[in-house]
Amino acid sequence: MTEDKAQRKNPFFEPYGTPHDTPPFDRIRMEDYEEAFMEGIRRDKEYLEKTINNPARPTFDNTIINKDDDTEGYYDLLDRVSTVFFNLLSAETNDEMDALAQKMSPILTQHANDMRLNEQLFQRVQYVHRHHRRLTPEEKRLLDDCYEGFVRSGALLSKDEKDRLRALTEEASLLGLQFSQHLLKENKDFMLHITDAAQLDGLPQTAIDAAAEEARQRELEGWVFTLDAPSYSPFMTYSTQRELRRQMYIAYNTKGIHDDENNNLEICRRLINLRREIAQLLGYKTYADYVLRRRMAKNVRSVYRLLYDLIDAYKPAALKEMEELQSFASKDMKAVANSPLSTLHSPLSTLEPWDLSFYSHKLQLRKYNIDAEMLRPYFQLDRVIEGIFGLAHRLYGITFQENAAIPVYHPDVKAYEVFDADGTFLAVFYADFHPRQGKQGGAWMTQYQGQWIDKKGKNVRPHVSVVMNLTKPLPPAADATSQEPQPAAKPALLTLGEVETFLHEFGHALHAIFSNCRFESLSCTNVLWDFVELPSQFMENYAVESEFLRTFAFHYQTGEPLPDDLIRRIVRSRNFMAATACLRQVSFGLLDMAYYTQKDEFTDDIIPFEKRAWQRAIIMPQRYDTCMTTQFSHIMAGGYAAGYYSYKWAEVLDADAFAVFKRHGIFDQKTARSFRDNILSRGSTADPMTLYKQFKGSEPTIDALLKRNGIKRKAT
16 A cells, blocks of 8 residues: 555654664655755755844854754754765665756755855854854864855855856866766676686686676676676786777776767866866965865975875886886796797787786786785685774774664665774764665765764764675575575675775774764864875775784685785785885876866866876876776865875875884774874864874874885985
8 A cells, every 4th residue: 555645754854763863764765855955955044044143142152053952953954865865876876866966966056055155144153253252172173164164165255256156166066976977877887798608718716706697687698797896806807818808998997988978078177177267266376276275285385295205206116016017928928829729929018008907916926926816715704894893893992783773775785883892882884895786886985974962962973884896795596496405605705905995994984983073064084185094094004914814814615714824925915016006096196186286277188188197107108098087086076176195195194103003013902092082083173283193292204104115215
């Protein structure tokens, strides 16, 4: 019987009635979103009118933090629905959600501008900024952030300038959304369909089985490989079929440049110009100048100094790595070509990009006798979860308990309650592990609820989500005619790289889980963007620590621990091609800065500009039939515009911080307590360098990173 629409209540409009007031994903319908969006906008406007028409003198309490206890949550409706909708737009979207996002994007941006550009509201904020009571350091930081946020959003502009800013921001918001939607469609539309088993040569059985399952789900014969990381990466690493590797590589690296409805070239060019114009309207020379005003780096010069220092330190080693790889590949190909069974007629003369993973793997196997597939049996996902949760328990005393009563938005998602060492509830933690049709590629951490302390003193705890695209488990082979028990499903077996990805996103999650701030806008991961990657990259260090690996890495069939010899080989090989990997990240930082340091209208062709922009960090001949920019979500749609350097900035911090742990013991609880108290729990309540020095006692240096990567600094 269909539920009477008149009797049904929109779940966003009332208490959820779920454990910890988590979103009731099982009760939310498509029609609920737009209704809640529009009602949320109406309530925001009502709140705005109440604030600006308050006859009392503006104060910190009635202007900066102005919520009535008896209407708690009332004005949070827009944030409530936006959080759920836009998180699912990345993790579990469909055509209806995409269409609604297109419809709501200009409406939401216009509403945000209405709030930020309201002159009466800004006048009250400005008055409080100049005439306020004695504030705590956290209150003062909130007030400064609030005031500067209004200024950076155009509060000091003239009416005509504000109108222009509105138009620019609305267009940029819509284009960023279109960029992401195009990229998702490009990623999901491609498949490599193989029907000849001979073309599977070199592939590990895990990749073959996964491809067979993908084909079965698509109702196809044979094997299907996709551009999702668990499919793409093994194919590029192991397939001996060079032409098929080329096809996969070209498909992956031409996303967004095809002459079709998903082309992102003009979107990128327009986004670059929109952001430049926004920055210049606000009084900055370039968009990078505007962004870096609110970063640890402070200015463009500091960013380029970091990137160029890394190039100077790593490029000589990277060139040697590439020379060794080229020599090895040429000898290997010559040996193959001379084989009596070979169909090749000439040795490899030049490495192409689709050869790098393949020959890097073979060289690593030759040098260290280590291979990702050797390790997979020891990295069963359930065990990895236990290991990572166990690491958090050993460092900080916290525990994770799965709670099936917490609604989730897809069967792949697991929901946990997180408890502190004394049993106090800390957070809800969602883990979404595997790729699927409606999910963006990559990995990220997000939140469904932030952390803050309300007026009654209640510490509202966060709802944290980690979203990844890890190797999927394989279902049992279906045989409806058999009376015998069906074979057990093969579990998800991860690579070491996937374990590192999990640790990275888990580090972000801990940053939110431990948050203990008064104001939500300063809590969790709401920190400067070149500081936010410290907790995540810090956790990656544990992936190659033998003491950690021994806690969870057991063979999924035999239960045998990961052999000591394999652990030694992991540790010995940790810096294999490290310099090349560093330059790759630096090249992305250079590209990002090249776009967002533009002072004049950007009219260049994207592809040749891209090749020139990162040339200083490039160590191989470039191809002009591929493009990174059109799929570079971080700087086009992900908030990292003029900020991609922050990964390397934070890597300096994470290496420096982990060196402290190495001195005292990687599980040292006293050091971990200091890291928690000074970094993880403080959000943005103080300057990040101040927080870091409170943890370590001094500012970081690049020395720990160079030492970790085995790089020797040139004598000066």
